Amino acid sequence: xxxxxxxxxxxxxxxxxxxxxALEGANVDLHEGExxxxxxxxxxxxxxxxMIIAGLTQPDSGDVWIDGKLATxxxxxxxxxxxxxxxxxxxxxxxxxxxxxxxxxMRKAPDDVIAKEVSRVLEIxxxxxxxxxxxxxxxxxxxxxxALARCIVYRPSIILMDEPLGALDKKLRDQLQLEIKHLHTExxxxxxxxxxxxxxxxxxxxxxxxxxxxxxxQLGTPDELYFYPESVFAADFLGESNLLDAxxxxxxxxxxxxxxxxDAVLRAGPRGEVREGDDIKVMVRPxxxxxxxxxxxxxNVIKAKIKxxxxxxxxxxxxxxxxxxxPITVTRLTHVGSPAAEPGSxxxxxWAEESTVLLPKNGGRGGA
Amino acid sequence: xxxxxxxxPPEARVYRRRSAWVAAWPLFPLLLYLGFLFLYPVGQLLxxxxxxxxxxxxxxxxxxxxxxxxxxxxxxxTFRIAAWTxxxxxxxxxxxxxxxxxxxxxKRNTLILWVLLPFWTSFxxxxxxxxxxLGRYGTINSxxxxxxxxxxxxxxxxNFAGVMIGMSHALxxxxxxxxxxxxxxxxxxxxxxxxxxxxxxxxxxxxxxxPLSLPGLAAGGLLVFITALGFFxxxxxxxxGREIMVAQVIIEQIEELLNxxxxxxxxxxxLATAIIVFYVYDRLLGMxxxxxxxxxxxxxxxxxxxxxxxxxxxxxxxxxxxxxxxCDLFSAIVEIVRPIRADRPRQGLSRGVLWxxxxxxxxxxxxPAFFVVPISFSENQFIEWPMKGFTLHWYEMFLGSDxxxxxxMRSFLVAFFSAALSMIIGVPAAFVxxxxxxxxxxxxxxxxxxxxIIPRIIIAIAIFYLYARIGLVGTSFGLVLGHTVLAVPFVVxxxxxxxxxxxxxxxxxxxxxxxxxxxxxxHITFPLIQPGLIAAYLxxxxxSFDELTIALFISGGTATTLPKQMxxxxxxxxxxxxxxxxxxxxxxxxxxxxxxxYIRRRxxx
Numbered sequence: 001x002x003x004x005x006x007x008x009x010x011x012x013x014x015x016x017x018x019x020x021x022a023l024e025g026a027n028v029d030l031h032e033g034e035x036x037x038x039x040x041x042x043x044x045x046x047x048x049x050x051m052i053i054a055g056l057t058q059p060d061s062g063d064v065w066i067d068g069k070l071a072t073x074x075x076x077x078x079x080x081x082x083x084x085x086x087x088x089x090x091x092x093x094x095x096x097x098x099x100x101x102x103x104x105x106m107r108k109a110p111d112d113v114i115a116k117e118v119s120r121v122l123e124i125x126x127x128x129x130x131x132x133x134x135x136x137x138x139x140x141x142x143x144x145x146x147a148l149a150r151c152i153v154y155r156p157s158i159i160l161m162d163e164p165l166g167a168l169d170k171k172l173r174d175q176l177q178l179e180i181k182h183l184h185t186e187x188x189x190x191x192x193x194x195x196x197x198x199x200x201x202x203x204x205x206x207x208x209x210x211x212x213x214x215x216x217x218q219l220g221t222p223d224e225l226y227f228y229p230e231s232v233f234a235a236d237f238l239g240e241s242n243l244l245d246a247x248x249x250x251x252x253x254x255x256x257x258x259x260x261x262x263d264a265v266l267r268a269g270p271r272g273e274v275r276e277g278d279d280i281k282v283m284v285r286p287x288x289x290x291x292x293x294x295x296x297x298x299x300n301v302i303k304a305k306i307k308x309x310x311x312x313x314x315x316x317x318x319x320x321x322x323x324x325x326x327p328i329t330v331t332r333l334t335h336v337g338s339p340a341a342e343p344g345s346x347x348x349x350x351w352a353e354e355s356t357v358l359l360p361k362n363g364g365r366g367g368a
Numbered sequence: 369x370x371x372x373x374x375x376x377p378p379e380a381r382v383y384r385r386r387s388a389w390v391a392a393w394p395l396f397p398l399l400l401y402l403g404f405l406f407l408y409p410v411g412q413l414l415x416x417x418x419x420x421x422x423x424x425x426x427x428x429x430x431x432x433x434x435x436x437x438x439x440x441x442x443x444x445x446t447f448r449i450a451a452w453t454x455x456x457x458x459x460x461x462x463x464x465x466x467x468x469x470x471x472x473x474x475k476r477n478t479l480i481l482w483v484l485l486p487f488w489t490s491f492x493x494x495x496x497x498x499x500x501x502l503g504r505y506g507t508i509n510s511x512x513x514x515x516x517x518x519x520x521x522x523x524x525x526x527n528f529a530g531v532m533i534g535m536s537h538a539l540x541x542x543x544x545x546x547x548x549x550x551x552x553x554x555x556x557x558x559x560x561x562x563x564x565x566x567x568x569x570x571x572x573x574x575x576x577x578x579p580l581s582l583p584g585l586a587a588g589g590l591l592v593f594i595t596a597l598g599f600f601x602x603x604x605x606x607x608x609g610r611e612i613m614v615a616q617v618i619i620e621q622i623e624e625l626l627n628x629x630x631x632x633x634x635x636x637x638x639l640a641t642a643i644i645v646f647y648v649y650d651r652l653l654g655m656x657x658x659x660x661x662x663x664x665x666x667x668x669x670x671x672x673x674x675x676x677x678x679x680x681x682x683x684x685x686x687x688x689x690x691x692x693x694x695c696d697l698f699s700a701i702v703e704i705v706r707p708i709r710a711d712r713p714r715q716g717l718s719r720g721v722l723w724x725x726x727x728x729x730x731x732x733x734x735x736p737a738f739f740v741v742p743i744s745f746s747e748n749q750f751i752e753w754p755m756k757g758f759t760l761h762w763y764e765m766f767l768g769s770d771x772x773x774x775x776x777m778r779s780f781l782v783a784f785f786s787a788a789l790s791m792i793i794g795v796p797a798a799f800v801x802x803x804x805x806x807x808x809x810x811x812x813x814x815x816x817x818x819x820x821i822i823p824r825i826i827i828a829i830a831i832f833y834l835y836a837r838i839g840l841v842g843t844s845f846g847l848v849l850g851h852t853v854l855a856v857p858f859v860v861x862x863x864x865x866x867x868x869x870x871x872x873x874x875x876x877x878x879x880x881x882x883x884x885x886x887x888x889x890x891h892i893t894f895p896l897i898q899p900g901l902i903a904a905y906l907x908x909x910x911x912s913f914d915e916l917t918i919a920l921f922i923s924g925g926t927a928t929t930l931p932k933q934m935x936x937x938x939x940x941x942x943x944x945x946x947x948x949x950x951x952x953x954x955x956x957x958x959x960x961x962x963x964x965x966y967i968r969r970r971x972x973x
Contacts, residue, residue: 102575
C-alpha cells in the first residue's frame, strides 16, 4: 500500500462543542482504492470526523488533505467527494435520472454525456429501467443503490458513506454489504465508511479505524483488530471476549507466565512491555477455548463451574464461573445430541498459548 | 349449525366490534354545533341571495350587483389589494420562515414567539399602532423632520400604501407559519447532499430547497389571499376612502339598508372567488399540501394529466435552473473579490444577510404594537409624536367610563365562556380526529376548519340573520355562541397537534394495567397533555377577546365588547382613550401568550 497514492490525509484534527471534545488528535491516511471503516459507538467522534471531511462541519484545528490538496476549510462543493447519507438524501422532487444527473449538471456536462453516464451507472447497479421513477417509488434497497450511483457517476476522489445500511433490515443489509464490497473492488473506488456495527466493519473493510470518546483507539486490518486488540475497549467492542484479570509472574523471551483468576496458571506470547508483578488484563476469545477431557492438558487451563448452557443456533454457549467469581464464556459449534457439560458440573477449560492476548491495563494507544 | 351458533350462554357478555360511527360519537356534538351555527346560517344567507323581496326565486340581486359599476370596481379593488398583500407577505415572510426552519429548536421557539405576538395582538391595536407610527404627526414623520430629511409631513397612511402596510403586517404571521410548516418537513440533509455533489449554495437552494418549499409558499399565499379578501378593519381605518373592499359593501348593505338579499349576493361572490382560487390551487399543487404534504407526490400522481400542472412545472423547472445559474455567477464574482481559502475558517456571508433581512421583518412584525404605549400616557389631545409630559388622564377616561368598563367586563366574560365551550366540544372531537381511522375524516376536518377559511364577514352576517329571527341579537349568550364558531377550530387544531406527539402506548400501558378508559384519560392522558390544553384554551380565549366582526353585528348596541367599543370610538375620532384601551388589551394578551409559553417550556411540552 505504501506506494499507492494518498487520497485522504488527516492530521491532528480537533473539534469541540462547548466543553465536549468531539474529536481529538485524529490522524488517518486513506490510500487509493482502499476501503476504510470508521467504527465506534455513538458519540465516539466518527460522524464528526466524516462531517469535517465532507466540509459540513469546520474543525477547530488540524488539516484535511483530499487527493493531495489542502481542503480543511474548503467549501463542500469544491472538495471532489461523494457522500451516501444514512437516509440516502435522494431529492424527492427529482426523478431517479435527474438525481443521478445532478452532480453532472453542476459540473456543466453536456446533455449527451449526462445521458450516457447515467445509463452507465444504472447498468452498474443493475437497475437500468428506473430512470423515470421518483425515489419514493423505489424500495429501500433500490434507493440505497441509487444513492450509490449518484456518487460514482462523477468519479469523486473519495466516497464517504454514513451508516448507509442502517435503515435496512438484516437480510437486505447482508446482501448490500457484499454488493458495495464488489462495487468497490470492480470500480477501484476509495471508500470511507462509517458504522457502529462491528460485524459490518469486519465484513467490508480493508482497514478499520476504531474510535472511542473522540479519539482513535486502534487502526488496523480486521484481522489485527480481532486477534490483537490493543485495549480493553477494542477487545470488548469487536466480537465477544473473555477479559480476565491476571498478574505477571515471570517474563522470558518466548513466554509470559501469569496468575489468572482462581490461581490458574496462564501462558501467553510476549507482547508490549510487561514486567514481573504487573496487574494486567488478558483477552481470550470464547471460540478459542475448549472443554478438556480427563487428563487432557493445554498451555492454559482453568477450572470453572458451568452455570448455563444455551443453544444459540450454529454455536452453543457455555456460561461458567471461576472459583473467585470471574465469569467465563465458551462457545463451540453445535452438535446433535446432549451438550458436553450440564449446568452445575465442574469442568476444565483449556486454550493455546497464542490465544491469550495481553492487554495493557489502561487501554493502550489513544485510549488514555 | 345454527343451533350451536344460537346457543351462546346468556351470562357471557359478548363484546362486539364497535362500529366506526359509534366510536366517533365525541365528534358529533361539534359537528352538530357547527351545523346549526355555521352551515345552516351561511346556507340560509346564500339562499336569500337568489330570492327577491317577495320571496320568489330571482336573480335581481346579482343583476344589480353587476349593473352598477361601483360594485364591479369595488371587486376589482378587493382583488388588487388582496393580491398585493399576498405578494408582500410571501416575499417578506419567506426569509423569516426559511431562517426559522434552519435554526435550532431553542432559537426557533424564541423567534416564533415574536412572529406570533402580532398574530395574537388585537387587529385594532395594531391598526392604531400604525396610525401612531405613520400618521401626519406620527413617529416616522416626526423623526424624519427632526433629522431635517423632510420639511413637511409625508402622507404615509390614508392611502394605498397605508392599507398595504397594515394588511401585510396583519397577515404575514399566517404566511410565515404556513410556509414554516412545510419547510420543516424538508430534510436538511438534502442541501448537504447537493453540496457534496458539487452544488453551490445558490444552486442547492433554487434546485432543491425552493421547489420543495413551493407547496408552503402556495398554501401560505392561498390562505393570505382568501383572508385578505374579507378584510375591512384595516382598509377602513388606514385607507384613504378610495380603498373600499367588498366586506365594507356588505357591512353597509346590512347596517344601513338591511338588504339581506343583496348582502347575500355579495357574500356569494366572495365565496365563489375563494372556491375558484382553491380549485386552481388544487389543480396546480393538490390539496394535501395545505396540510403539509408533499407537492411532488401530488404532481406525480396527477400533474402529468392536466395542462395547467404540466405547463406550471415546465416553466418552474426552467425558471429554477436560470435562477440557480445566476446565483452561481454571482457567487463566482464574489469569490474573485473574496477568494476561498482552504487553510482558514470561512464565514458564511449569505447566512448573515439572511439573519439581517429576517430580523428586520420580525422587527416590523413585533415592534409597532408597542408604540401605542407611550402615546397613551401623553398629554397630547390627539395622536401625536413625540409624547408630551405624562398623564394618566386617558386611563381615567377609560376606567371612569361605564361604557368602557362594561365593554371590557363583557369581553372577558364572553371570552371566558366561549373558550370553555370550545374546549368542551373541541377536545373530544380532536381526540377522535387524531386517533381514529374514519372514512369521513378529511371531510369532517375540512368542515371544522371552514370557519377559519371562509371570510369572517360572511359568517358574521349569516349569524346575525339567524339571531335576528330567534332573538339573540344584543345578548352576551349570543356572542358566546358566535365566538365559539371561530374559536373552536383553533382548539381542534392545537389539541390534534399535541396528540400527534403523544405516545399512545402510554394509554395502552394504562389499559393493560387495568385502568378504564375514563381513568386513563384522567390520570394519564390529561396530565401529560395539560400544557397543550392550556394553550388551546388561551388561543380560544384570545380569539374571542379580540373578535370584532361578529361583535359588530350581533352586539347590537346593548352587548358591546371592547373591540366593538374601540371600533366605534375610532370611527368618530382616534383619541388617546382608544390607545389607553389598546394598551390594556396589549398588556392582557401579551401576559396570556407569555404565560402559555412559560407553561409550555416549564413542562417541556
